[in-house]
Amino acid sequence: MSRVYLDWNATAPLRPEARAAMAAAMDVIGNPSSVHAEGRAAKMLLERCREQLAEALGAAQADIVFTSGATEAAVMALEGQGLACAGIEHDCVRAWCAESLSADAMGQVALSDPAGCALQLANSETGVIQALPEGLAVSDLTQGLGKVPIAFDWLGIGAGLVSAHKLGGPRGIGALILRAGADRAARLRGGGQESGRRAGTENLIGIAGFAAAAAAAQRDLAAGMAEKLTDLRDRLIRRLEDADGITMFPGRESRRLPQTVSILTPGWKGETQVMQMDLAGFAVSAGSACSSGKVRSSGVLRAMGYADGDAGCAIRVSFGGATMPGELDRFAEAWLTARARWQGRQGR
Template identity: 65%
Template structure:
């Protein structure tokens, strides 16, 4: 009997072996990075190596990499109290801090009239749509794009970026705020002055070591064309499903979008129902962002893009990764189409 197939990589990616090895090694480093003795210096060296790995993978050499507990904390650090403009497609961690005033077109793309007063994600976790970031943008959520599509923070022209380790095969509970030199970021957590005075508290050395190793490995995969192969498998799955599911709407999937993401809506068939049916069949998919799934509501990303509540409530997200094979997605297609046939019979 075939095992389960994990198709929810946008929620979290499996831990990379490089990250696991780095974390295990870091467990034996006893010093506090803030201490001046030999043990403390060893811990500091390990942390700064990881900082350099993350910066290199992001193309952010020279920028400040401020380690946080994840992209959610990085968003709060960057956005709290600033009153920036945003759009209805932003992740909940960003949407909590912005004014929802930027319009979204039918393709899920956003025009930003005043970039210096706005935040805009690079890639949407639900639809896979990748935005063209305007020069001078205040903040960009780079979490889903990091490691999947080529970019360099230093070329984007934005002041700050948000990233998270577990989206690219690092550990959960660690991320970073990337800050262009000269940009002022008032601390939210005050105390010992760690992280260049921007985030007090003893750093999560084990998680940071894993983040650095994962970022380095992710950059190598991207350069080696791993995600081009993921895109090929994604396209096979889309073609297979679309051939037999004419009523299903496929959102995004353009050449410039995330290479691994399928957002598909079948009006009248609730997304939560599909997720449960696929889970029982051995496939992990989601009904939207992991931070908002489980809530019985239509995707606000699709609502903001102009889809009806019926369509938005019927959407599921299938997100692939390098470990997913062609046979895996064909098995998924067979199982999903079988359930679609049953749904049609019940609706007739």
Template identity: 60%
Template sequence: MARVYLDWNATAPLRPEARAAMLAAMDVVGNPSSVHSEGRAAKAVIEKARRQVATAFGAEGADVIFTSGATEAAALALAGRDLACAGIEHDAVAAWCTQSLSVDAMGRVSVPDPGRATLQAANSETGVIQALPDGLAVTDATQAFGKIPFAFNWSGAAMALISAHKLGGPKGVGALVVRRGTEVHARILGGGQEMGRRSGTENLIGIAGFGAAAEAAARDLDGGIWADVSELRNILEKSIAESANKTIFVGKDANRLPNTSCFITPGWKGETQVMVMDLAGFAISAGSACSSGKVKASHTLKALGFDDVAASSAIRVSLGPTTTQDDVLRFVDAWTREERKFRNRRQSAARV
């Protein structure tokens, strides 16, 4: 049977609109910094994408600085700043934080001084959505953008990180969105592209795909497609809970992204579950894709108070607009079958 992709938080499949925009951009010859007709045509592609991203992200009037992804955007926003963050942040953000914020068992973060803090809009592993305080220095909106109603202009943040491939654009392109008047120091020097904040000839093809994907994602969100995804996520969790009553659903009672389910089966290693389900034809994750290959407990779940055994026994299933009920029920059937085998092995070992 056809494989089922349930790892949308790691990367979303490329949207047809993005593919079409990228193919068209491949035929644009000029360098965007050149002043001749060909150069101006290339520059027009970038500026169209900039408008598309700004509109979709609710960032009209803000600066959209294109980067190689959210990781570079984080470095551009956070380097040299004395900012605090919680233990649930993505490694690309946490690497720059100099102070710690407290997080409760539901994954909600307390931010006493927003102007000196960075806080994700939604967590990639648990899906838990944060209430962003006004005046926040930086927010990582990578997972929220395109999945839930979000507008940079009313977020209260001075800067935001976003990435194309999380909403159906190409990999290797993202942006730092900056409220006008916020100081940003370039980390890549040279030709002065991107308003002097990120030098280097722009990734014309990737940027074109990002703009088209952002526009399409906003259209899907307005159309209510993620409410349907949420229903599928609820079906998945209800079905699994009925079969495996020891399973813990992280953040189940919190406000979550509509597509994300993180659950723990204590003692059953997350990476083992990923491999077993991969052989069964399902792509899932044991945490952030950037941490794949690292056999260690999730720092996000440990921050929420789970011990090493529990934090190492979690998987994340993340759905998308093309996920079907049949996909979900097939996954549930395969996963519960493997969970019973795991449970039987533990019972047999206990009797020996």
């Protein structure tokens, strides 16, 4: 049988709308910084894409700076700011913040000084969604964009980070979203592109794919995609539950993304599960994919209070609009069979 891809939070399959937009952008030969007709055509496309992304983000009153991805946007937003964060954040955020905040067992973080903190909207491993407080300095919106409604202008935060490939756009393109009136010093200096905030000729092909993917994701949300995926998520969890409660689902009691399931069976290493599922034809992961291919104990789960040994026994299943119910049923059967074999070896 064909393989089933269940690692959408790492990289979602390229949307057909993004592929078409990128193909069309390849025929736009001008440089957006050139003043001739071809350059003006490229500039017009660039700004149209910026407006399209702003609409998807609810960020009409904000400034959008295109970057190579959310990691570069994080550097621009966080370097030198002296902000605090919790251990549930992505590594690209934790690298620039003091990890001095705590998450509770449900993955929630309480802030006493939002202006001095960075807090993600949604966690890539557990799917847990945070209630972002007004006045928050920076939020990683990457996993939420296209999966839950976002209205940046209403959030009252200073800056947001987004990336295209998490919602069906191309890899290598992202953006920093800045509240109107806010600014960041350019780290890449040169030609003065992106209003002087990020030098270098814009990746127009990637930007076109990003904007098209974001617009398509918003249409899916309006058509009820989140509700459909929530039903699939909850159905999968019911299939995987065991009567004695050995297997846990971190973050289950919190509001969370509609298409993310964290599965933890103490004693059964996540790395082993990933390999067994791969051999069975299913692509899943054991935490964030941004670890140079390494499988390690989840820092997110440790931050939520799980013991180090248990935090190494979780896998993540993430899917999207193209995932069929039967594919999740097949995964459940394969995983339950593997768990039964593991329990047999443990004498359980």
